[in-house]
Amino acid sequence: MSGFGSILILSGPSGAGKSSLIKAAAGEIGDFYFSISTTTRAPREGEKDGVDYFFVDKESFEADIRAGEFLEYAQVHGNYYGTSLKPVREALEAGKLVIFDIDVQGHAIARERMGDLITSAFVTTPSLAELERRLRKRCTDDEETIRRRIENALVEVEYISAYDFLIVNDDFEKAVDDFIAVAKAARLKKGRKQALAFVNAWRNTAG
Amino acid sequence: MSGFGSILILSGPSGAGKSSLIKAAAGEIGDFYFSISTTTRAPREGEKDGVDYFFVDKESFEADIRAGEFLEYAQVHGNYYGTSLKPVREALEAGKLVIFDIDVQGHAIARERMGDLITSAFVTTPSLAELERRLRKRCTDDEETIRRRIENALVEVEYISAYDFLIVNDDFEKAVDDFIAVAKAARLKKGRKQALAFVNAWRNTAG
Numbered sequence: 001m002s003g004f005g006s007i008l009i010l011s012g013p014s015g016a017g018k019s020s021l022i023k024a025a026a027g028e029i030g031d032f033y034f035s036i037s038t039t040t041r042a043p044r045e046g047e048k049d050g051v052d053y054f055f056v057d058k059e060s061f062e063a064d065i066r067a068g069e070f071l072e073y074a075q076v077h078g079n080y081y082g083t084s085l086k087p088v089r090e091a092l093e094a095g096k097l098v099i100f101d102i103d104v105q106g107h108a109i110a111r112e113r114m115g116d117l118i119t120s121a122f123v124t125t126p127s128l129a130e131l132e133r134r135l136r137k138r139c140t141d142d143e144e145t146i147r148r149r150i151e152n153a154l155v156e157v158e159y160i161s162a163y164d165f166l167i168v169n170d171d172f173e174k175a176v177d178d179f180i181a182v183a184k185a186a187r188l189k190k191g192r193k194q195a196l197a198f199v200n201a202w203r204n205t206a207g
Numbered sequence: 208m209s210g211f212g213s214i215l216i217l218s219g220p221s222g223a224g225k226s227s228l229i230k231a232a233a234g235e236i237g238d239f240y241f242s243i244s245t246t247t248r249a250p251r252e253g254e255k256d257g258v259d260y261f262f263v264d265k266e267s268f269e270a271d272i273r274a275g276e277f278l279e280y281a282q283v284h285g286n287y288y289g290t291s292l293k294p295v296r297e298a299l300e301a302g303k304l305v306i307f308d309i310d311v312q313g314h315a316i317a318r319e320r321m322g323d324l325i326t327s328a329f330v331t332t333p334s335l336a337e338l339e340r341r342l343r344k345r346c347t348d349d350e351e352t353i354r355r356r357i358e359n360a361l362v363e364v365e366y367i368s369a370y371d372f373l374i375v376n377d378d379f380e381k382a383v384d385d386f387i388a389v390a391k392a393a394r395l396k397k398g399r400k401q402a403l404a405f406v407n408a409w410r411n412t413a414g
Binding site: 199 | 335365371372374385387388395409411412
């Protein structure tokens with residue numbers, strides 16, 4: 001079954017702890033590729049190309065749009081943001097688990113385009129009040145950003161039932177354990193092509 | 208989230224090791240209810256009511272069919288076999304994970320009726336030849352039964368892509384680990400009602 005990876009999509013409010021979960025579980029879930037977004041906005045201080053984002057110019061981004069090279073993209077405040085398919089395809093061909101951190105809209109689009117490879121989980125705090133508390137505690141956002149994140153969260157939680165699994169990040173150790181289970185299961189997801197290849201080999205391979 | 212269980216469906220050829228996986232993982236996956244079939248056939252030597260099957264008479268079985276009390280049922284050699292919904296509902300209300308060992312047809316019917324609660328995995332040997340070897344090795348079946356099981360297996364593997372996950376029982380320790388991940392993930396599956404209840408509580412609960 002080598003050469004056939006699969007996809008794990010994580011969504012959920014900023015502040016719910018998606019990045020911390022991936023970091024804490026990284027040693028337990030095998031080889032994975034964390035999908036990095038492509039953007040036309042300028043790098044902020046400390047941001048690195050190929051780590052935080054792939055930074056490209058507008059012409060190159062629009063050429064890739066025309067070539068169908070984005071799984072999904074959006075324009076925000078005049079800048080493009082999108083998920084390039086090329087590194088995803090390469091990781092899948094290398095048999096890796098590809099992890100996406102995208103919003104509910106990105107999840108819906110990805111489902112439509114490569115749903116047979118996807119396992120998805122919505123990650124959230126146990127309550128709205130706890131989300132607000134965590135956003136304030138981390139002190140990285142100004143008041144307007146916090147308010148926008150909370151408004152987004154109130155919309156996004158409405159889509160929980162579109163996800164395979166719900167991870168409630170209350171007790172962090174428990175949430176890490178849940179995330180590891182979901183990521184390990186996601187590796188066992190077989191797309192149509194993989195399933196077909198497996199069945200053909202299964203029938204014809206001597207034990 | 209108590210009071211809301213979820214469902215894990217296992218299918219796959221007889222001889223692939225579903226029962227052994229459940230047995231080996233039982234201590235690791237929390238409280239679960241293994242769904243027992245109901246039948247009108249007479250108990251064989253050593254079979255116990257409420258352990259191997261629920262043994263009932265034809266009249267009672269047919270009354271339950273009319274009352275919609277079966278998730279699915281079939282008639283084989285003049286005997287009824289079916290999955291009663293009552294114990295499943297009780298286990299779900301108790302917040303348990305309900306595990307079904309049913310065939311691909313039962314899986315399809317269950318998906319239609321309670322798909323939002325279901326995570327499913329197809330369990331198989333790495334090859335057809337290995338399946339045959341295991342069936343012969345366990346010495347419980349006569350030649351005709353072995354042949355029938357293999358014919359069934361050849362049909363059932365065609366449905367692998369209808370399942371969420373594929374567990375290939377090659378190295379048993381690895382298969383147990385895979386099964387534990389799938390069962391733990393299945394607990395994080397939220398049906399429509401659960402998701403709605405969670406979102407309502409999430410918005411209104413003080414952190």
